[in-house]
Amino acid sequence: MRSAIVDRALDPAGLAAAVSAPDCGAVLLFVGAVRETNDGREVSGIEYTAYRPMAERELADIVREAEARFAGARVAAEHRVGALAVGEASVAIAVGHGHRGAAYDASRYVIEEVKRRLPVWKRERYADGTREWVHAGTGAASALPGAR
Amino acid sequence: MRSAIVDRALDPAGLAAAVSAPDCGAVLLFVGAVRETNDGREVSGIEYTAYRPMAERELADIVREAEARFAGARVAAEHRVGALAVGEASVAIAVGHGHRGAAYDASRYVIEEVKRRLPVWKRERYADGTREWVHAGTGAASALPGAR
Amino acid sequence: MPLRVLLFASYADALGASEVDVTLPANATVRDVVAQLRARGGAERLPPAPLVAVNQRYAGPDTPVSERDEVAVIPPVAGG
């Protein structure tokens, strides 16, 4: 397993190489990138911030959970923080597995858990010069991950 | 859309680039590669053959179907034929979409349809010098794709 | 009528050729092509109802075939 919160450009190909192996029939690489529009507004960039030590531990936990749930999976994930331009990658998740079904399931597990509980926030900058924190859900406490 | 049956090394990064765009929040890349063992036997390589004109049309159909089923998806897929060594990529599928759910579903659709109906066959070479055609299923006609 | 039938992979091995010529009755169908093939040496290694493509599309047993059609018998596929 490999995971990191980084403040440089992500290296999806390096992550994919890290999970490849001779017993590995399937490699799945997910890359999430900054979109040019959100809710109809033209986005010029996104600033990601994190509660970094917790985010690093949480991402490592998520990757370890995926490897435990999907036996044989090799998982590597990185999330970027800082100022990103449109088209730049914010998150990359690579999964290697002998069988494609487990590769898809493990990859999906990681991205859904990242969205649910990684303490990372983003502030969008718009073409009109304004900027705003983006809340994935409604912001209601009920939508948040429960205490463990 | 982009699809091809090729007899050279695949270019997964090129496929991923082909489906990326500023309105594209998620890019998913699936790469299938030759495994070193199958059913407990040590594999030294695989020779892929195809009914090539039909395989080219069928892969193009699958890619177009994925783009139609998952509106907004951009899909690119390549399947390699010829003699492949362990670890070499036999199939690569890239999907770009504004939303990750559709990207995963479209990618899965393409690989499952490739496995179900692409007229491609593989003969494994084993460490002991023998070689054998590999049938994904039982070889029973009932397991094959129905006429359309 | 005469028809050339394409064979691949394990089916080509079974019949010892990647193409075989068969002779069909008028108004023949895919079923007739399979029956002709099954009368040949080695055909016992084919399933009773192998998959067939006509003009590069999967075709059911009642699909008509003419001598202008490209007909292929398709072993269980194993791509990916």
Added chain:
Amino acid sequence: MPLRVLLFASYADALGASEVDVTLPANATVRDVVAQLRARGGAERLPPAPLVAVNQRYAGPDTPVSERDEVAVIPPVAGG
């Protein structure tokens, strides 16, 4: 007892600081931390029960906190 509470993103904007110091009773819990925060200016922009992490793990309202703990109030996350 005194406790420094970490704030992030929109919550830091709401309270005008990325860290605030609160004073808690003995045997305090996460619930007490939230109550102290909600008494401050700008806290009307926090939800009634914001998510809290104690020592970098999500923690329920009954989780005990001591002055040696690292306590953070976590806005709705938006990673990925």
